Amino acid sequence: MATTAASLRKLAENPPSNAAERRALYDAAKAVMFAVEAPIDTEHRLFFVASSSGSRVEPYYYRLLRYVAAIGLVKEVSEGTFAASNLTATAATKSFKLGLDFHEGSKNLLTLPKYLSETGYRNPTDPNTSLFAKIHGAGIMDLLQQNPERAATVFEYMAEHRKHLPTWMNDAVSTKDFEMSDIDHNSNRIMMVDVGGGSGHQCFALRAAFPQLRGKMVVQDITVMVDMIDKEEASAIDLEPMAHDFFTPQPVKHAKVYYMRNVLHDWSNEPAAKILQQLRPAMTADSVVVIDEIVIPPTGANHKLLHYDFAMMSTASSMERTEKQWRALVESCGMKLRDIWVYDEDMQWALIVAVPN
Numbered sequence: 001m002a003t004t005a006a007s008l009r010k011l012a013e014n015p016p017s018n019a020a021e022r023r024a025l026y027d028a029a030k031a032v033m034f035a036v037e038a039p040i041d042t043e044h045r046l047f048f049v050a051s052s053s054g055s056r057v058e059p060y061y062y063r064l065l066r067y068v069a070a071i072g073l074v075k076e077v078s079e080g081t082f083a084a085s086n087l088t089a090t091a092a093t094k095s096f097k098l099g100l101d102f103h104e105g106s107k108n109l110l111t112l113p114k115y116l117s118e119t120g121y122r123n124p125t126d127p128n129t130s131l132f133a134k135i136h137g138a139g140i141m142d143l144l145q146q147n148p149e150r151a152a153t154v155f156e157y158m159a160e161h162r163k164h165l166p167t168w169m170n171d172a173v174s175t176k177d178f179e180m181s182d183i184d185h186n187s188n189r190i191m192m193v194d195v196g197g198g199s200g201h202q203c204f205a206l207r208a209a210f211p212q213l214r215g216k217m218v219v220q221d222i223t224v225m226v227d228m229i230d231k232e233e234a235s236a237i238d239l240e241p242m243a244h245d246f247f248t249p250q251p252v253k254h255a256k257v258y259y260m261r262n263v264l265h266d267w268s269n270e271p272a273a274k275i276l277q278q279l280r281p282a283m284t285a286d287s288v289v290v291i292d293e294i295v296i297p298p299t300g301a302n303h304k305l306l307h308y309d310f311a312m313m314s315t316a317s318s319m320e321r322t323e324k325q326w327r328a329l330v331e332s333c334g335m336k337l338r339d340i341w342v343y344d345e346d347m348q349w350a351l352i353v354a355v356p357n
């Protein structure tokens with residue numbers, strides 16, 4: 001046993017650089033940690049990390065750093081001396097800082113058990129009675145509409161937080177659905193509508209990754225978000241920002257692609273179906289809806305996916321979905337699910353392609 005521990009420590013000093021090997025080691029080490037962890041370790045690892053990671057109080061630096069070293073975010077070099085670790089760089093990124101601001105509302109996860117006991121352990125589906133709404137006095141989407149400062153944080157966070165993760169725009173999936181014929185092009189058909197697209201960062205990324213794809217794009221969102229888009233930058237890539245409420249009929253008809261990233265997971269089945277139903281009459285035979293979301297595997301989902309599921313439950317009374325749930329949702333809106341292309345195995349991010357029935 002002592003030799004196993006010693007070899008693990010050696011490995012920690014000189015980890016492999018290959019990404020797949022690192023991932024396999026990470027998962028294996030975590031499995032060992034979970035298997036040998038005592039109840040007191042679990043309490044400290046989960047409860048204290050959860051409560052201090054959202055804390056914005058002025059730190060007593062030494063006590064704080066000693067703790068932060070214990071969870072790996074800095075190194076404790078000697079008594080009272082600390083140095084940056086590989087994770088310090090992550091904690092110093094803009095996206096991490098924006099994430100802390102964004103997830104401030106998710107501190108409510110700690111009060112989720114109390115909320116569920118008060119609501120009879122019913123699966124929450126109404127954003128107006130979500131835990132977030134109970135704490136903040138309004139559902140998250142209503143709050144964003146009323147509070148431009150908070151909306152600006154979400155706007156930036158959405159653009160930043162997945163920048164360093166695998167993307168489907170890395171030739172991971174086919175872009176055939178985005179390709180326009182000469183007839184499409186000459187009739188000014190819209191190539192893509194990014195519905196609930198925030199800053200339009202996915203349109204900018206698409207143009208940069210596939211400059212050969214022809215056709216204008218439209219990014220739609222609520223007015224407060226659309227107003228933050230730089231109109232000159234958008235026009236330079238032939239992108240039109242458009243204020244549009246996705247619960248009302250889709251005004252852009254016959255686009256090649258209606259794309260939605262991280263939109264439907266904000267809503268339980270009834271409102272999510274309402275959003276999809278607004279697209280169906282706008283589609284023509286070869287239009288597709290591309291839903292860019294997590295697909296939870298039927299068994300053995302990793303804790304990060306399920307953390308998102310709980311975050312959606314507490315923040316918006318919504319959910320992450322399995323393939324079966326996506327299929328049922330899409331089929332309830334006059335479409336069929338044609339493909340699921342997973343482009344990030346770890347996070348199970350996928351493009352779910354729906355076509356008219």
Ligand SMILES: C[S@@+](CC[C@H](N)C(=O)[O-])C[C@H]1O[C@@H](n2cnc3c(N)ncnc32)[C@H](O)[C@@H]1O
Nearest residue numbers: 141158196197198221222225244245246261262
């Ligand atoms: C989780 S964010 C996703 C943003 C972007 N698609 C992305 O992946 O980064 C959800 C987006 O839906 C927008 N949204 C919420 N309610 C909306 C509505 N009724 N009509 C249009 N957009 C809405 C929000 O403003 C926000 O930008």
